[in-house]
Amino acid sequence: MEDVLVIGGGNAALCAAISAAQLGARVLLLECAPKDFRGGNSRHTRNIRCMHDAPVDVLTDAYPESEYFEDLLRVTGGDTDEQLARLTIRSSSDVRAWMAAQGAHFQPALSGTLQLSRTNAFFLGGGKALMNAYYRAAERLGVRIIYEADVRKLEMSDGRFVAASYAQNAAMHRVEARVLVAAAGGFESNLRWLREAWGPAADNFLVRGTPYNMGWVLRELIDGGAQMIGDPTQCHAIAIDARSPKFDGGIVTRLDSITLGIVVNKHGQRFYDEGEDLWPKRYAIWGRLIAQQPDQIAYSIVDAKAQGKFMPSVFPPIVADSIAELAAKLDLDPEALAQTVHEYNAAVRPGTYDHKILDDCATSGIAPPKSHWARALDAAPFWGYPLRPGITFTYLGVKVNEHAQVLMQDDKPSPNVFAAGEIMAGNILRKGYLGGIGLTIGTAFGRIAGVGAARNVMA
């Protein structure tokens, strides 16, 4: 029998395993991915959002708790658990020292993300480098790690965890443990589950991260009597290049050209205000917007004026010397697209263009409008990028208390089941997103769960 069983292999799971092992618990960690793809979605992350009251190491200026919490209220529309949210935010103030002690290295904000230099500490080499450091730390502490261990079943009795069964090499294995830390992520890789929530549209979604977040552990916990939290039909999705792989395309598939031109659907028609707000504040709504368009596809179109003004993308643009030619290359109706561009160009009002601020370049007399950065598409060559919704994560989770204990249907905490990371992030974030807060939640609750699990075993 194990002391502590950690299910999952991303940030929250490693933080829990390390914290429990540091207190002397015998820890077994089951990671569903093979070693090369370990780390869940954390391998695609790059920073952690941290509160601080003065400039400190890699963070500029100050980001006090009050502002952090207000930011969270803004993106979630106030739908959060204040106690757990403040606990998470406060724990982020000294988290970097703990992370560094486990081998993490930090660097100032990456170029192209300077708007995050105040709020987010970036990992040298990104999230996979951080995960590598955590795995080394866990191994040093004697944590036993089994890869390609796909947990399919949890045995629970009256809210108490008894054993887990996992598939490995086509055989099932059963493992008993005194305490469970569930840190196995959401269900965004489970296409069947997504279809239940989204219907056939889900078939056209791309998954930005790991193909291993199947949600088995989440479902087993819910079936075992854990309280659900978060909308089971919602996911965080952004617009990514439609040519991206089905899974694991990560950061490079995002496209930052939307505010610089127009976006049309498969009928060649615009469907949303591309210049509604600054891109960092709006990029996260475009996944849902495209998901609602026919065939879940859209096209970002810019002209020569925009070229070189946005982060380079991994797939080359589709280039044409005229709108009609571009339409043909994108498989759009040339007349419809020409008509859309003509109407848009005619609606553009003169203004002083400045992409860094909400400028006064707007359209008038068309619907939807383009409120900022509206400039006529008239300078060849024209570039087009096909876009699809790319899912980042799902919001459905299990309810926990401030000790990371999973709350059961009777509102009582399970005596030996803890949860950390995406599987419980819905306690704090049920819609919207705040860059880098996923790592903050995972680290805070991973550490709390690990310490709680170890104390539970020692008691």
Next chain:
Amino acid sequence: MSWLEPSFAAEGERIMTICNACRYCEGYCAVFPAMEKRTEFGPADLGYLANLCHNCGACLPACQYAPPHEFGVNVPQTLSQIRIASYQLPRRKTVLMLGIASAGLLLLVLLANTAWTTLFARHAGGAFYDVISHDEMVRLFLFAGAWALIGMGLVFATRYGAIRGVARADYGAIRRGWSDALRLVNLGGGGEGCIEEHERPAQVRRIYHHLVFYGFLSCFLATIIAAFYDNVLGWRAPYPFASLPVIFGTLGGIALLVGCAGLFSLLRERDAALSDKGERARSMMLLAFLFATAATGLLLLVFRGTAAMGILLILHLAIVFGLFVTLPYGKFMHGFFRLAALVRFATEQGD
């Protein structure tokens, strides 16, 4: 025909395009900030970036797109392939044969021209010139030195043009380039260390490289001082243990022994995916020659008062000769390309 094979050019461009859209590795070394200043990656850009890369390896385990991911991004190995191609060196076997043949030939000639009674006699105070005459030694190493210098100059001048920048380097950029090179600031995974066996970062590679480089410099300095003593001041070798040539030579020799052995064993154990096979083989060839030079030099110092001095002297001279003859055609050239790339980097970043 371009110096870069189309398949390497295409792979380099493909990978740099992915990196430029990601940028997570920006903090590791100069390669990534230099890349971010570009949107196109032709052979000239790739050659420059490849020579900025010190092959610390940190960006491979950190890469979310590393094999077996379908994007298959391997920056250290791809840049290693492009870097070694940018030197346009003769085939490895040819260089190895050249080194062995020139050392072997000199060994035979010197042995044949030295009477056995002289060779195995004990010479008072280790008088080298009793075995090989002063003039012969000067002629021999004027030739080897000129060969190495002219060869290195020609190789560098004819190759570097393909990857040089257009901006003129000012004094500040040159100073920073030299400083970056001499401190090996880019050989340390952004402070985390180089990737060694089992993907564990460590600083040992940088330390060993410093030992090799400064050890070599120290030995070179010892030779210059000795030549000055001999030809200007008229003080004939051998010099006492407390003299500058012996002190610099001994310290440098020991540093070379440790550094070469260390780098050699790191290379042997290192994950093959981190670099090009050919570059690794050339590195090991140079390390072996430097090790042999240092080892025979130190043995000569220790046993210069014994009957073994003659044979050790001839062996040492032959190995130094082989090293000099092959310097322009092997891994030794990387230093010049690296320095030039670092000066260019400092120039570009200063803009």
